Amino acid sequence: MATEDELRQTRLNKAERLRELGVLPYPNTWRTNPELEEQRRHLVLLAADEEACAKLPLEDELTDDAPHVPLFGRVIAKRGPFLVIRTPHGDAQSLVRPDSLSERDAAVLKLLDLADHVLVEGPAIRTKTGALAVSARRYEHLGKALLPPPAKWHGLKDVEKRYRERYVDLFANPAVAEVFRARTLIVQSLRRFLDAFGFLEVETPLLHSIRGGATAKPFDTHHNALDLDLILRIAPELHLKRLLVGGFDRVYEIGRTFRNEGISTKHNPEFTILEFYMAYATHEDLMDLVVDMIRAVDADVRVRFAGLTGDRTFDLQADWKRVRMREAIADRLQQAGQGEVPETPWTQALSRDAIYDEEAFATACNAIAPKLDPAAQKQLSHCETHGERVFAVFELLVEPDLTAMYRTPNGAQSAPVFITEFPWEVSPLARRNDDDPSYVDRFELFIDGRELSNAFSELNDSDDQAERFESQLRNRERGDDEAMDFDADYIRALSHGMPPAAGFGLGVDRLVMLLCNQPSIRDVLLFPLLRPEAE
RNA sequence: GGGCCAUUAGCUCAAGUGGUAGAGCAGUGGAUUCUUAAUCCAUUGGCUCCAGGUUCGAGUCCUGGAUGGCCCA
Numbered sequence: 001m002a003t004e005d006e007l008r009q010t011r012l013n014k015a016e017r018l019r020e021l022g023v024l025p026y027p028n029t030w031r032t033n034p035e036l037e038e039q040r041r042h043l044v045l046l047a048a049d050e051e052a053c054a055k056l057p058l059e060d061e062l063t064d065d066a067p068h069v070p071l072f073g074r075v076i077a078k079r080g081p082f083l084v085i086r087t088p089h090g091d092a093q094s095l096v097r098p099d100s101l102s103e104r105d106a107a108v109l110k111l112l113d114l115a116d117h118v119l120v121e122g123p124a125i126r127t128k129t130g131a132l133a134v135s136a137r138r139y140e141h142l143g144k145a146l147l148p149p150p151a152k153w154h155g156l157k158d159v160e161k162r163y164r165e166r167y168v169d170l171f172a173n174p175a176v177a178e179v180f181r182a183r184t185l186i187v188q189s190l191r192r193f194l195d196a197f198g199f200l201e202v203e204t205p206l207l208h209s210i211r212g213g214a215t216a217k218p219f220d221t222h223h224n225a226l227d228l229d230l231i232l233r234i235a236p237e238l239h240l241k242r243l244l245v246g247g248f249d250r251v252y253e254i255g256r257t258f259r260n261e262g263i264s265t266k267h268n269p270e271f272t273i274l275e276f277y278m279a280y281a282t283h284e285d286l287m288d289l290v291v292d293m294i295r296a297v298d299a300d301v302r303v304r305f306a307g308l309t310g311d312r313t314f315d316l317q318a319d320w321k322r323v324r325m326r327e328a329i330a331d332r333l334q335q336a337g338q339g340e341v342p343e344t345p346w347t348q349a350l351s352r353d354a355i356y357d358e359e360a361f362a363t364a365c366n367a368i369a370p371k372l373d374p375a376a377q378k379q380l381s382h383c384e385t386h387g388e389r390v391f392a393v394f395e396l397l398v399e400p401d402l403t404a405m406y407r408t409p410n411g412a413q414s415a416p417v418f419i420t421e422f423p424w425e426v427s428p429l430a431r432r433n434d435d436d437p438s439y440v441d442r443f444e445l446f447i448d449g450r451e452l453s454n455a456f457s458e459l460n461d462s463d464d465q466a467e468r469f470e471s472q473l474r475n476r477e478r479g480d481d482e483a484m485d486f487d488a489d490y491i492r493a494l495s496h497g498m499p500p501a502a503g504f505g506l507g508v509d510r511l512v513m514l515l516c517n518q519p520s521i522r523d524v525l526l527f528p529l530l531r532p533e534a535e
Numbered sequence: 536g537g538g539c540c541a542u543u544a545g546c547u548c549a550a551g552u553g554g555u556a557g558a559g560c561a562g563u564g565g566a567u568u569c570u571u572a573a574u575c576c577a578u579u580g581g582c583u584c585c586a587g588g589u590u591c592g593a594g595u596c597c598u599g600g601a602u603g604g605c606c607c608a
Contacts, residue, residue: 002562002580004545010562059569080570095569114561128569151546151560153572158546160603172546262536265605375608520604531602 004147011146014111018141023108025144030119036070040087043069043124047092047132056126059095059135066123071134072142074171075116077152082133085118086171094120094134095127105139114152117143163528175307176523182305183512183524187254189300190274190508193293199250199276204239206232206256210485213237213429215472216259217482219269232258237429237503240277241458242493244501252276254508265520266450269529272508279499283441283457286502287418290445290453291320294416294511301515308516313403314448315413321406322443324421325394326355331405332398341404345371346397358386365389372396382480387423387438394419403449418443422456428468428484430456441502447514455504462494 015025046052057066071094077084082093098106100122112118122137150156155173162169162176170177191201209228211218213235221230236253243251257273278286298316302309323331329350336347345368354360369380376396383389398405403414422442424432430440442456459465469486476483512524522528 002544006580007545007562077572078570079573081568082570082573084571093570097568127571129571131569131571133569148545148561151572153560154547156546158542158603160542161546163603262608373608378608533602 007148008146011113011144014113015144015146018108018111018144021104021107021111023141025141027142030072030140030142032072039069040071040073041089043071043132043134044087044089044092046124048090050130053126053132054130056124056132058128059125062123062125062135068121068137069124069134070119070121072119073117074145075112075114075118076149076171078112078114083112083118083120085120086174090174092132092134094122094136095125096120096136096139100135100137101139105136108141109139111141113145113148115145115147115149116141117145160530163522163530164533166526178305178308179512179516179518179524180526182301182308182516185304186297186301186512186515187272187508189297190254190293190506193296194252194276197250197289199252199278200248202240202243202248202251202253203255204233204236204243204253206258208233210487212484212487212490214259215428215480215482215484217261219258219260234259235505236273236275237505238487238490240275241498241501241503242490244277244279244458245493245496245498249279249499249501250277263529265522266510268509268521268525271521271525274506274508275503277458277501277503279501281502282500283420283443283455283502286455286504287320287322287443290455290504291416294447297511298515305516311517312448313413314514315408315415316447318408318413318415321415321417323406323417323419325419325423326390326421328398328402328405328419329355329390329393332401335405341401344397346393350393355390361386361389365393382478385423385425387425390423391426399446399449399451402446414448416445416447418445424468425471427456428472429459429465431459431461432464450510450514451507452510452514453504453506455502458498458501458503460494460498460500462491465494466491 018025057063071085071087071092073085073087075083076086076091079093081095081097083096084091084093096109098109101109119140119142120134120136120138122135125133125135127133150168150172156162156165156169162173170180195201207221207223207230208218209230211231211234213233214237216234218231218234221232222228223230235257236255240251240253252275254272254274256270258270259267260269261267263269278289295316298309330352332341333347333350333352335341336343349364349368350361354364365380365383369377372380379392379396380389383392402417406415406417407413408415420441420443421433421439422430422444424430424438424440427440427442430442433439433441440456440459442454444451445453445455459468466486469484469491472484473486509521509524512518513521516524518524
């Protein structure tokens, strides 16, 4: 009687006995409506309000005209004569005594299993312990569950099972459901902010014939009728900028993007990206806008989901630093000298002056390389230009210590930081700086040490863009299998004239992780990718 | 891709140095019926992830594999 099959059979037998009583195990005859929904919501919120519950009548103080209220949802616990019913708004309990029910309802109640969906109706009362309960005068079976729910006290803890059976995770662990409600609020809040600034939300293709907008490996697919090889997009960027050419001066898209790469606590093969493009603005303007946007979203989340937003290691109200990439390297060297961050082979061999001296920098890199781990060596060995080396040194030396380097004035929390002035070689779509064309007008935003955003003033010189694409092709010949394709139609679009503009991209999943204190991207994805279960 | 860890009843977890695999919850039968992880009595339930190996004897040790987690890349 206790293997899974036997537990299921026990419940199937009860379903059969329901039929004998003339009750369908899976009925769909009882319908909700806005009024009932509102009554249920109000009831559940009332149940959580101790003071308000104190004003409810006891069972024996009820008057005949006491209004009956509906409570419907999943039964998650039985305690004495009480049922605890879970709803999207929270839990509330019902006092179900057979002698208050019709003979038929009492018979149906006997066939209740935990996790079944039910409806009770009756007056709201105060129990002897001061809690709210719906004193059931009516009981209806609304839906059978054939599998037993997880233990009511411990919930579902097995991480693999939680991801594979998210439907159970969500009803058994209310805190998990809360994260996903917060996620939806965050996306709504982003939309609201951009809509208010006059941005137009658009949808661009997920099926691409060439890869562009990012350097990443794509998923391959195929269209049969056209006999056409396609890839799932790795970024929406080039389509959105075509829309700038078309005259939509402010556009954004929030949508799924696909990169055929490894899975980790920060990476899922499909993830949600926000990109927006704004004509007649620079990357400098976007930094101001982004501070406002993320603070506004955070404010919305904190109001509704205070339980998720406490205890942070970073402070969004702090000044958001703006540091040029080469100065960030210099800061790292200087702080190591002051003992604020660890010494490394780099901090021994590099000097501030060398960062601005191509030859000295290359010499230092070559000297340091043998002291690094194999992956870092590999990354350095792929660098052929000064710019590539600067970027590699930033990633290897600075990025891991950003949280330690840039702090709030009292040092208690990390401050958000914009890293600016990226080398042109690692920025194939960004506009060159007017004063120093070997660098581009670009920034990446790091909060709590995590890369959240990438943005730049847009390259709208079609000849320069064509050269950048050529450079990408040369990288591919050198063995870089993430390099972009040459997008001739995009060059044609730019040739028609794109207004000066700046664009911004944000990993939405990572923003949710950050704002809701979730350590893994899988905790903010309803159905993260897992290997299929074996038969 | 590499390292470490985990996998035992439907769920949550126990089972020195190898010696008959157990508890709570859920389930079943009964009692009780204003409980807050309801309580009380009784009770069912196991291919210990898989495949080999060592051993008189393996949940435990060894080898290989599967899945997941964490860290590194």
